[in-house]
Amino acid sequence: MTIKSGTTGEYRMRSLLFLAMCLGFAAWFGYDGLWGYPAQNLEWARQILPEKPADLRTNPKVLKKNLAAVQNGMTLQQVTALLGEPALVRHNERWFVGPATYACIKFAGEVVESIGPQQENTEKSEGDIRGQRGFAAVLLVLSLAFAARFVVVVLRPTVLDEYGVRARGRRVAWEQMTGLDTSNYDRKGWLDLEYNEDSKRRKVRLDSYHIARFDDLINEICSRKGFASPIRPRATDTAAPASSPEADRPG
Numbered sequence: 001m002t003i004k005s006g007t008t009g010e011y012r013m014r015s016l017l018f019l020a021m022c023l024g025f026a027a028w029f030g031y032d033g034l035w036g037y038p039a040q041n042l043e044w045a046r047q048i049l050p051e052k053p054a055d056l057r058t059n060p061k062v063l064k065k066n067l068a069a070v071q072n073g074m075t076l077q078q079v080t081a082l083l084g085e086p087a088l089v090r091h092n093e094r095w096f097v098g099p100a101t102y103a104c105i106k107f108a109g110e111v112v113e114s115i116g117p118q119q120e121n122t123e124k125s126e127g128d129i130r131g132q133r134g135f136a137a138v139l140l141v142l143s144l145a146f147a148a149r150f151v152v153v154v155l156r157p158t159v160l161d162e163y164g165v166r167a168r169g170r171r172v173a174w175e176q177m178t179g180l181d182t183s184n185y186d187r188k189g190w191l192d193l194e195y196n197e198d199s200k201r202r203k204v205r206l207d208s209y210h211i212a213r214f215d216d217l218i219n220e221i222c223s224r225k226g227f228a229s230p231i232r233p234r235a236t237d238t239a240a241p242a243s244s245p246e247a248d249r250p251g
Contacts, residue, residue, distance in 0.1 A: 003160040003220060005213035007153055015150050019143060026139035033132030037124040038099040044121050045102045049088055049095055059084045062098025064126060067118060076110045100126045158211050160220055165193065167211075170204050174224065182230040191230065193221070 038058045046052055061084040069082055079094075080086075086094035086105075092113070096103050103118035120126065152169060159166045164173040172195045181192040181203065190207035208214040215231050222229035 001160070001220060002162075003213055003217050005158045005211050005217060007210050008212045011210055012154055015146070015154065019146055019150065022139050022143040022146065026136045026143060028136075029132045029139065030136035033129050033134075033136055037129050037132065041100050041121045041124050042097065044124075045087075045097045048102065048119075049097075051088055051090060053088055056087055056097065058097055058099050059087065060099060062096045062101055062103070064101055064120060067096075067101065067103050067115075070105065070112065070115055072112050072114065074112045076107060076112075079105060079112060098126075099129055100124055153210050158206070158213075158217060160217055165204075165217075165221065167193070167204050167206060172204060177221070177225055180218075180222070180227050180230070185230045191218070 042056065042058050045058075046056060049056075061082065066082045070079055076094075083096045087097040088095040092107050094105050094107065096105065101118070101120040104116060105112055106114045156169060158168075164171060164176070166172075172193060176195040176197060177193060178196055178201070179194045181194055185191045189209055190205055192203040192205055194201065194203050196202070206214065206218065211217060218231050219229055221227065222231075
């Protein structure tokens with residue numbers, strides 16, 4: 001007898017919804033961290049700049065930690081190595097605009113004379129941008145891990161045949177099977193098929209939530225190996241139909 005079972009429709013649907021939700025939130029946070037928040041801050045900086053360059057863009061190098069490294073007396077070449085090219089050059093001022101921070105640095109010739117003004121947008125700060133990117137990265141990793149598990153559970157069927165059982169990427173021969181651990185079956189709906197491999201006791205989980213033909217599979221294992229089956233017969237309505245008042249009425 002061969003039993004080949006895919007996963008349940010409920011599990012597939014819930015898994016796909018969860019995966020879609022994770023990817024959707026990852027895209028949302030990623031967009032805000034990479035483009036959305038910097039674009040809002042660019043408009044904020046545009047209102048402050050004394051001139052409005054048509055090609056104004058944020059420079060990812062213009063961060064608080066890099067601005068803190070700029071000191072009076074540094075050369076223009078040293079400053080641009082730290083901060084990149086300025087967004088605006090006006091007289092002796094060079095304005096640098098980052099994803100959340102802007103700064104004006106005044107030069108005397110090719111040497112830094114003074115630093116300021118400098119300000120960070122507190123509504124969409126550098127920390128907020130890092131947080132959005134971090135959330136996106138975590139959700140993307142979670143999505144990839146869940147997608148890999150989804151492939152294992154959904155696209156690899158559970159198979160019982162003359163050689164044994166293949167489940168969750170493992171092949172367990174009939175002669176290797178030693179028992180069923182059903183301690184979690186009533187509470188959680190899954191059990192462990194115990195077997196010996198390389199003189200070690202091992203387990204492979206069989207989950208009624210994942211395996212569409214779970215009852216058939218477990219009953220066949222128990223029948224072949226003589227294990228006690230945890231599957232209870234489904235209740236059927238065997239009660240006799242109630243008699244009608246006419247039949248109960250004395251003649």
